[in-house]
Amino acid sequence: MVRRKLAIEAPEPRVSRKRELPNDPYEVPDEADTPKRRRRRLEPKSTVHSGINGEIDWDNDDVGERSAVVQESPTKRRGRPPKSAATATPNGQTATPSTRGQRIFAETPLKPRPDGIDTPSRRTIADRSARKKSARALIDRVIGGAVSDDEVEEDIAREIYESSANEEEDAEEDEQGDQDEGQHPTTPSKSPGRKRRAHPRKRSPTPPRELPPHEQYFYQNKPGLAKTSNNTLSTLDLLTHDEYFSVLRQLQDPHAADVDFLQSLHAQSFPQWAFELSQGFSTCLYGYGSKRRLLHNFATYLSSQHPTHRIVIINGYVRTLTARDILSTLATALPSSPASSNSTNSGGGGAPHPSSTVGALLTHLSSTPITLTILINSIDGPPLRKPALQSLLSHLAAHPQIRLACTADTPDFPLLWDAGQRAAFNFLFHDCTTFAAFAPCELEVVDEVHELLGRRARRAGGKEGVVFVLRSLPENARALFRLLAGEVLVAMDEQGGAAAAAGGEEVGVEYRMVYNRAVEEFICSSEMAFRTLLKE
Amino acid sequence: MTESEGGRMQFEEDDHRAAFVFSNLRAEDAAAKHSSRPAKRRKVARPDAPKPQAVAEAEASFPPLFDGAESPDAVRLRKELFETSWPIVEDGIQHVLREANRTTLDEVTSFLQRAAEAKTGKIAAGFIITGPNIASQDLLFEQLAETLSAATQASFVRLRAADAPNLKAALKKIIRDATTGRSEDGDGMDAEGRKYLDYDLEGLLAFLAQHQLPLRVIVSFQDSEAFESGLLSDLIALFHSWRDRIQFDVLFGIATSVELFEARLLKSTARQLYGAQFDVVQADSVLESVIKSAVAGTRATLRIGPSLLRSLVERQQGQAAGVQAFISSLKYAYMCHFYANPLSVLLAGDDRLQPTLLQPEHIEAVRTLDSFQSHVEAAVEARQLNHAQSLIEDDQYLATQILRQAQKRQAYLLHLLRSLHLVQCTGLSTASFVELYISALSGGIDIEQASGTVPLEDAIKRLNPGDFLSLVGRLLSAVRTGSSELGLRGWEAEAEELVGALGELRDEVEGLVERSKSNGATLKSKYSAQSRILRTTVVAQKVQLSRDTATLTEEDKAYTKAVDTLLELASQALHCDPIESLFLHEAWVFDSKAPYRDVFVPAPGATFDRALSRPQDYLACACCSKANGGLASTLPTTAILYHLYTEAGALINVADLWSAYYALVGDESDVGLDERSALVCFYRGLAELRMMGFVKQSRKKADHVAKLKWL
Structure with missing residues (x-):
């Protein structure tokens, strides 16, 4: 690994040189320290390397870079303001081969670097004093040669030092990636890019990996970070409905067999779900993929097991779904009862209020021995998200003769219910990731995407559209x-x-x-x- | 996609309907056609007759275990066991819950009766502090409705905020509930040929008068915090103005405090109320009694293992999940055990568990148990080699051993509960019953100070004679009466030795107390006396500390001996092994947390994240397994887009997303989609991301979408 060796070598002359600077009040000239420090640098470096995108750049440029480092740094070293020496060194080193260095060439080398201030990475500023102190503590200890009677303290000092060294390496690495890119001095076309690199920490090209989600949220929502290109889809011919469907028909899903297998795995749990339903629980199937087929098969299974049970399927993804649809369907599922359900409705005079209908429906249900199973596709679909509908459903589910199973398509579905509704539903949740494609009835792909892009409003078609036009x-x-x-x-x-x-x-x-x-x-x-x- | 077109066409029509009745006919039809060619839909009028089902039972039976090798008898037995054991437990729980509310109910009833007689000119208002969990209020208000309508003959109306968004709806609901609840002939509105609006209290008055019901209505607001304060004020003012015709009483279920509630009402409204506050039994104590009765008590057939029980209790305390959630979890544990554990048949009584029922598979399953292994090892260590060998080799021998375990189990449980009961009765342990029970299950009972799970040793040693006597008295009465909560009967007859020894001790110490009293000294033991006396003497300006080896009288020495005897008795009586040390405990202890957690505490975010970032975990396909969590061109479209999505910032350029995607799956890649096909896939993936709520339209820049999820 030539590359890695070079990377290790580079800081060496500078570290020892830095020690010679007498101006820095915090620096203690001590040769004994350097090897230790170098050793510590070595480890983070190698780990950082493997994960960073700029690696390739390194490979291309390292020879030129090394020579640049070796040659240039002494001249610049002299001009550095002593105050920033301790912290700026790692960055200064990487900065040397950059275009900035070339700019300085034209000026007198004695002049302090104009941009010396921005070199310390923002992240390390906070750690700076702690790091200095710990460095000093370590050095003192080595100088004194004293047997430390406070191992703990030393450990802490070392830890602080190392962690910040780590981060600096990290930062250094990032910048190096940046500047290596800009380092091709032969291509003048890159010059606008170079200018932008004056503030390298402002936009980190490699986002930190493996952050927990909340950290990632804050990282990505930092003001000024949202930099995206100005490309637009104007060159692309957007799909029309016809084209979408005609192409779709010819597409083959390479995972079809696996998806089917997954379905059959889930289907093995049908007896278990049926048992859970029979014990007064409701089941909720969640996970990625369309679960419409699965639920339909479940309905088939249930009806084969209990031919006398009535099953009602409610499609939550149908955008026109209302409470009245649900109730009237439930009412038709029951054997007609002229006494209760109809008369109370008509007795009210105007439109029957859903809650009163529910009451009538449930009392009617209690008077019959029928078991009613309600299967709901997409209980978190847009029309079902209204609190009134959910409380209606929970009211239904709480009835002992009603069994309810539903599917949920979004990750946020538990937010639909408060504690009371949750208790009424008495849910059991099952992970039913199917990977099945959503059918056109569940998801109007082209419309969704165009709406997302702000291109065109929802297709005026469909039943609503026709009704709207005719009414006008x-x-x-x-x-x-x-x-x-x-x-x-x-x-x-x-x-x-x-x-x-x-x-x-x-x-x-x-x-x-x-x-x-x-x-x-x-x-x-x-x-x-x-x-x-x-x-x- | 490739799902058979024929099958899909069948459902097409239904899929677009909002709601429909699923007809078995069509499904069977479809299933039949599924195999054959997709023919036109036949319009069959009606099925001739529902197929004569072999399984025409009320509920389908459990599926046989052991890969289907389990005998039908065993399957049936498991089901019966579940069906007989759970209802007993559930009845116990319901009883506990109802009892818990009893005092509150009585108080409320008597308050309302007093208020009715008092003639204050105000509306009687009961403020019931129910605590934050609205899920457990239902039972309370149901009971209130029962008791109050029985006690006062008044109509009882339960209002919830969701039912009553405004005054009109609230009045409608009140009138409807008050009228329909009482009589069957519904339409009493137009008695004098006059029709009332359904939110006119006049109508209610007419109805009540016509049916000669007491002109009194009790309105309860279950979740009063959720009601709009304006609506509450209006309703109360209205009720007040109707006082001369209908007597309204109100009850409020309050989650926070009465002061906060009062602050929401108008002053003038608050002045029209004549209220009293009632506290409901705290959820903690309800939970404890539920656990005593349903989990620890003798009625419970299945034991919930210590780690599961601990996590259940922690969830109760940490998340305020409500007792209902606890009961559901308990039920689910029962369901899991009898549904999925073939050895659960061993829980059956002797009369039903025939040796013939045990199949070779059962025997084999027993041999794989951890407890079998440790049992054999213990036998080997105890030099019972024959026993151990027969256990491993002789099926018949093992079967008889298995059948014998039932008695051992009973004996163990009885002993455990008695010990726990006695520990509770000493009153020396500060731990609650639930904690005691859990630690006893996991670590057994041992009262030794240094190592025991229930360190009572010091506490017993330090007893003074008065406490000593009362402790002995408590123990004796505990043995005599048992515990009704735990379902323990007194066991005086079985513990003659203990009772006798305790009685002797009591007589002896009583005598000692008498004697020392006559001597003018206080009785003490060497444990209580010694440590306290520390003598300081100043000798030649130096302080000398010396322990006073206080001279113990004869009585004191005798008392010390009595304390020692008691300690010994207690450590014998209060000793129990952990539940896991028992052979075959797997058959009657359920201690698996996984199904409970999966089913009651879902993690949809993690599930979606996993499905999309590592689809091979679900699909198990060879092509994507290579990616190993990374990005690969063979992943499902949405998964690829999700990978790119997680890498992108808060604002995503769709054009760049598209070019990144196309670069991955386009012509040059090994997937080799042409542009239009790739675009179709891209559209689909993007639409799915949107449907799952991952992205939304952004107006900041053209063709950009905003990120919404950080999973």
Whole structure:
């Protein structure tokens, strides 16, 4: 490892040279100390090396760099203000081969370095005094040759010294990476880049690794750190819905077999889940991947086990889901009861309040021996995130004849429930990571991405879109649309299988005929009006 | 993706519906078609008849263990054991919980009755300090409803903040609950042909009058902190104005303190209340009685092991999880044990556990147990080589040994509980029962001062005669009466020796006290006397310290001897081995924390992080295992994006993300996706990240997204 050796050698002359500086009040000239110090440097260096991206740069440049170090540093050493000597040395060393050094060349070497202040890395500033003190303590001890009667103290001193040395190495390494990049003096095109490197610690190119999440949060949210390139996706043709689906159909997932296997593993727990449900617990399946298939299979399993049980599936990812949908479906799942559920609703006069319906539903359920199983896909889906719905569900789940199993897709789902609801649900959680792809009904990929990019609003399509457009039309236009749609459907039926076999050939209706029908139904009186309406 | 299109088309329609009734027919249909070609959906009218299921029992049976080799009888027995043992425990718990609230209920009832007679012109208000856990309030208010409507004949309405967002909704709820709760013929609103609005208290009055019910309604606010203060003030003012027609009483469940609650009300409103404060039994003591009855008591068939129990109790104290959570955990432990442990059949009584039931697999399983190993080792050490050899080789011999363990278990448990009960009765140990129980399970009981788990030695030695006598009296009565909480009956008959010795001691010490009293001296033992007297003498300006070897009288010496005897008796009576030292304890102790933690304390963040950063842990595919937590082009798209995501800063440039992704999976890489396919994958991954809440749109820069998760 030539590279590593060189790295070790580099600091050596400087360390001893530093010792010779008489101006620094903290420095004690002592040759005995240097070997020890060098040894300590050696270890962190080698570890740091292996993890840092700048490694390659090192490989390319180390020869030139070393010579630069050896030649240049004596001249610069003289000009260094004595105060900063102790702390700035490691950085000064790495800075030497940089372009900055070349700039200094033009000036008198005696002049103090103009940018000498920014060399100490920000991180080490805080440690500086502690480090100095501990260094001094160590040196004193060695000079005195005294047998230390306070081993602990020495250990502490050493620890402080070493840890900060470590960090400095780290910082040094980072900068070295920076400056090696900028060190190709032959390419003038790099010059703007060089200027920016005047403040090397400002943007660390290699983020610290292995930070705990909270530290990472604070690190990444430091003001001024968020530097991203100005590239945009303007050159890229964004996908359309049609293209997305046509490409998707041809894609093969290399992990399909593994995903299926994972599903079958989860499926082995069906009896266990069924047992848990039967004991008054609710199960909640969480983890990455779509669990819709899994839940569906579970429903199949349950119904094969207990043919008499009613199973209701609620799809939490359907954006139009309301409490009324849930309740009315539950009501249809039960054998009709003209007495309780309907009469109280109508008795209220206006729209039945969900909570009253729930009460009626539950009392009705109690009067029957039926066991109702509710399976909820994506209990943390957007429509189900309202507290009212969750409390409704928990109310349902608390009923002894209702069993509830649900799936959750986001990592934050436990925040949905307070202690009371959690107790009512009586959840058992199972890790069901499936890696299955989310189907188009669960996740509208193209819309989601475009919304994320702020490109286009949600596709106006879907049921809501059509309803919205139709509602805004005048009544006659609506009637015409109905007529037209009816005619097209009839025409499709007539052409029937032929058209389908031909691969979706456009179905046409005769203009004249539609007009005549429209006139018959008093939608429009003249052809002129008909055209206007048609345009709408 | 590659999931069969045919199967998916079947579900397509249902998947877009918000809610629907799952029909078995369609599923079976689909399953049938799944194998055959995806034909058109047949419109079958109705299934002719539900398939005659072989398992037409109420609930499906447990799956057989031992890779399916377990005999149906054993499986059934496990299930029956679970079904018989848990309800007993649960009944005990319910009883404890109800008893715990008894005094509160009585107080509230008598207060409301007094308030009704007092005619203060104010609304009677009971402030019930329930503590922070709203989950455990339900039972209390349910009991309140039962007791109060029985005692006062009043209508009882329970209000929760979620039910009553505003005044109108609250009134509706009150009226509805007060009217429907009492009679079946619901529509009493229009008695005189007049229809009331459903939030008009007039209607309630008419209803009550018509049914000749007492004109009194008790409204309880379960989580009063969650109610808007304006709404509370309005309601109270309204109730007050109705006082001359309907008598309203209110009850508040308060988690914090009455002062804080009062500060939220208007002064004028607060003046209309005539209140009293009631404290509910603290959760800690409820928990202790639950543990006494359900975990430690003789009724419990399954023992919860010390480490699991400790973590459960810590969770209760640390996270205020509520007694309900504890009970659920307990139930889950029972479920796990009987569902998954084939040896749980050994818990059955003699009458049901036939030797034929034990299969070779059972015997084999027993031989793998830790306790079997230590049992054999102990036998070898005790030079019972034949015994040890037969245990290992002779299945028949082992089977009889196994069956014999049931009695040993009973004896052990009885002894353990009696010892614990006696320790409690001495009153010398400061530890709570739960702590004592846990330490007794894990380390046994030993009252030796230096090494024992329950160091009582010093405390007994230092007893003065008065305490001595009362201690002996307490022990005697404990032996006589047992403990109802633990389900222990008195065991005077079985412990004649102990009782006799204790009785003698008592008589002797009483005599000694009499005698020393007549001598004018106080009775002391050498343990209590010695250490206290320290004599200082000044001799030639030097201080001399000398221990006073206080002369002990004859009575004192006799008393010392009595103390020693008591100590010896106690160390014999209060001695117990740790539960793990017993042979076959695995069959009746459940001490595994893993299922409990997985199931009740999920870590979704860690799960998602692991799935996305190391998908091979789940997929177990060869291609991604090479990556070993790093980035590889074969990972699922979302996992690749997640890796890039964790490396990125708080703001992510989607264009750069895309180019990084494309560089990884694009044409040149070994995956070799063309640009459009890669873009499709990229879209999907990004959309999934968004759905899971990892990123959101950022308006700071074009084509940038903001990071939301640091897992």
